[in-house]
Amino acid sequence: MSLLVDIGNSRVKWGIVQDDRIVSGQPFPSAAESLEKSLSHYWLSLPVPHRIYACNVAGSNAEQIITAWTQRYWGNAPHFVRSAERSYGVLNGYEEPEKLGVDRWVSLIALRMLARGPACVVDCGTALTFDVLDADGRHLGGLIAPGLAMMKQSLVRDTKGIRDIDCSDSRFFGRNTAAAVKGGVLAACTGLIERSVREAAKELGQMPELVLTGGDANEVADTLEAPCTVVPDLILRGLLRIARSVS
Ligand SMILES: Nc1ncnc2c1ncn2[C@@H]1O[C@H](COP(=O)(O)OP(=O)(O)OP(=O)(O)O)[C@@H](O)[C@H]1O
Ligand SMILES: CC(C)(CO)[C@@H](O)C(=O)NCCC(=O)O
Numbered sequence: 001m002s003l004l005v006d007i008g009n010s011r012v013k014w015g016i017v018q019d020d021r022i023v024s025g026q027p028f029p030s031a032a033e034s035l036e037k038s039l040s041h042y043w044l045s046l047p048v049p050h051r052i053y054a055c056n057v058a059g060s061n062a063e064q065i066i067t068a069w070t071q072r073y074w075g076n077a078p079h080f081v082r083s084a085e086r087s088y089g090v091l092n093g094y095e096e097p098e099k100l101g102v103d104r105w106v107s108l109i110a111l112r113m114l115a116r117g118p119a120c121v122v123d124c125g126t127a128l129t130f131d132v133l134d135a136d137g138r139h140l141g142g143l144i145a146p147g148l149a150m151m152k153q154s155l156v157r158d159t160k161g162i163r164d165i166d167c168s169d170s171r172f173f174g175r176n177t178a179a180a181v182k183g184g185v186l187a188a189c190t191g192l193i194e195r196s197v198r199e200a201a202k203e204l205g206q207m208p209e210l211v212l213t214g215g216d217a218n219e220v221a222d223t224l225e226a227p228c229t230v231v232p233d234l235i236l237r238g239l240l241r242i243a244r245s246v247s
């Protein structure tokens with residue numbers, strides 16, 4: 001059995017591989033304070049994995065805690081994927097390829113498998129990232145912006161007049177503070193995505209496919225006018241691609 005682990009800035013997403021398919025587990029917070037406890041809670045009952053593939057953007061502390069835990073209980077350290085210049089049909093577009101966030105790198109590897117032609121991937125997580133891949137697997141670069149929750153939090157933190165942001169309203173323009181914040185933040189994200197898709201289409205000479213992932217992907221997809229596909233386990237699928245090539 002293999003274990004796939006996507007350690008984000010907010011949450012750890014993970015799944016086990018059974019018959020070459022991903023069976024997703026319950027995500028848990030990636031915060032260092034609770035990490036060891038969460039690992040024991042969610043993973044102690046698993047069969048011992050032969051291989052562990054991980055992608056981590058939550059810092060070396062998280063990496064150390066997870067490695068210590070798997071060493072202690074399974075006698076086995078995870079293989080932490082690093083961003084490379086070229087692998088699995090993807091050519092990294094960064095000037096310094098190792099500086100591209102490894103979650104973005106792994107999502108491009110998954111995107112390359114899923115998409116038939118040129119494609120863009122949006123990760124609607126703690127941060128919102130947008131990356132472009134041409135029909136030959138060349139990464140044309142991307143964008144990094146705050147994610148939905150982070151935008152809302154910064155409004156609450158840095159203004160006196162915005163406090164309550166709980167809202168189930170779904171009109172585009174809000175008629176109270178919470179609805180105006182919800183709409184503003186969603187419009188910031190969907191506006192970024194739609195403008196970026198147009199820009200990508202210009203560079204590609206063709207309309208790209210659009211794939212969304214991350215905790216807020218469904219909410220963003222519901223508001224997007226552009227056609228898109230939501231793939232919740234995109235990063236785990238990229239890790240599975242890497243796992244297959246090793247075993
Ligand atoms: N059950 C949940 N717990 C926490 N956040 C959730 C949950 N469901 C949806 N979200 C949303 O998901 C967002 C975080 O997304 P995700 O969990 O993909 O982020 P992440 O762990 O930081 O991953 P990454 O670092 O890859 O972006 C938050 O903005 C939050 O609004
Ligand atoms: C942008 C985030 C935070 C998204 O999770 C992550 O990919 C990251 O820390 N990246 C490093 C910076 C970069 O990708 O240019």
Ligand SMILES: [K+]
Pocket residue numbers: none
């Ligand atoms: K940071």
